[in-house]
Amino acid sequence: MRQKIREALEGYAFSTPAFLLLFLVLFFPFLYVIYISFFTKIFGYEAIFSGLKNYLEIIGDPIFRYSLNITSVYTISSVLLKLVIGLGFALFLSQEFKGRSIVRAIAVIPWGLPLFVVASVFFWFFDYNLGLANLLLKQILNLKPVFWLGPQLAVLSIVYVNVWKGIPFFMVNFLGVLQTVPRSLYEAAEIDGANAWQRFAHITIPGIRYVVLIVCLLSTIWTFGEFDTIFYLTRGGPGYITHIIPIYIYFQAFSRFDIGMAAAVSVLTVPIFLTLISVILWALRR
């Protein structure tokens, strides 16, 4: 008994510093954002309790509804593309050929790059007059230059940037799990006359599906909550075209100084994240 109490006390002694800090910088702010979302609070003014007013105002705001829409479009298309291309890269790079390790090393580079560097590089890459994207269109393909970050293409361009940066995370995780699928299964299937597609559908997919699920869900959460690239590339524009939820929160708080509204939007995203995380936890336990 004394042994047990001693061990518990040691456990608390070891874990308290870390979790006290996390409480201060994460859990307390998290509780606070819920609390303040029920107040009308403009930065620099007294907070006035207003119940659900912020929430009703947001739900009635066409920009918020557009923002939610475009965030979903952006997130879902980015994740699906990363899944397809990442899986493609992984299947290709699990073949053996000379120079494979160099190709793998190159393909992983975007993972380590900071998002702000990626954003600044693509800002220049997409420049109308002098960026490489338009130079290639003009000089190699003989086409007219386009406004990559303009109203028609901005969403497509930010999806491209997100996919470029995010592929290594998918690819590397897929490469890892592809190794765990036993070779003997493929050999047996080949003897039984299964073609490449059948082997992929009946051996590869079942072998990797939980990792695929976890990777996709994590990426969904991080893409949905990612602020940096779009803030650097378009600041949510032109107009409101790339005004994803994190950008919407930022401008409510730091440009309109409407803390209450910004808090309410933050709170509204929580159920989305919680649902996705619960599925991840479920898949991790499988």
Added chain:
Amino acid sequence: MKKSSSRLINFFLIYFLAAVVVIWTVLPLYWMITTAIRPEKEIYEGLIIPREISFNSLLAIFGFGEEYITVGSTITNYLINSVYLSTVVMILATLLGILGGYSLARMRFPGKDVLSSASLFAYIFPTVVVMVPIFFIFSSWSLVNTQQGLVLALLSVALPYTLWMLRGFFQTIPIDLEEAAFLDGCSRLQTLLRVVFPLAVPGVVATSTYAFILAWSNVLFPLILVSRTDLQVLSIGILNYMKADFVPWDRLMAASLVASLPPTLLFFAVQKYIVAGLTAGAVKR
């Protein structure tokens, strides 16, 4: 005959695909590097392949070369701040992460499972959710525009990561060794320092390296918590170049190259330990 021609097709297919993968990845990086190392004048000529090489832009961002010096356009100070802050965040996140992660991996106490899940949740949860309250709370604690404030805020990103990863690394170390140490009369802390830690060094180094990268790459907290130029970090220094009416492309790319080198090189050094990371539990099956 037939077999060798199909082998030839296979050969070309493989190297064609390899070229696709490489070009897809390298294209934007090629553009960054070639812009950073070409003469400023040449940028406005619209050349895909640089004609000349010049390190003037790379020197200019550090204030060398007279014609370039304008107030606030060098990144030296931003770079120093980034290195300093990321190092402090890395050290704190590692120390707290070792203690916390070890207790979550090995010790028995009520509430442990809740704390374990909490660290995973904190790691996965996007920081935008707490962006507004952190700014608000930190301003009432007078932590806005201070290095302490920025370190605290960055720990909210780095610490959940180190906790969760180190918990995982400690779990992989055979428990028999610790039990032997206990029998020899070692205390918990002695066991951790003398038996567990040496075995976990690769994992600890990898985790703290990635914590450094996380702090280095962060944009949100320096953006909302710091407005003083002398405290500002590289991510915002680069944003300032981009916000200029007349963007100095050569210097923007030179600064981006400098900002990308430490995290990229560090990432390559520790990549194999990080990659297992979150999906490790699922991959093992």
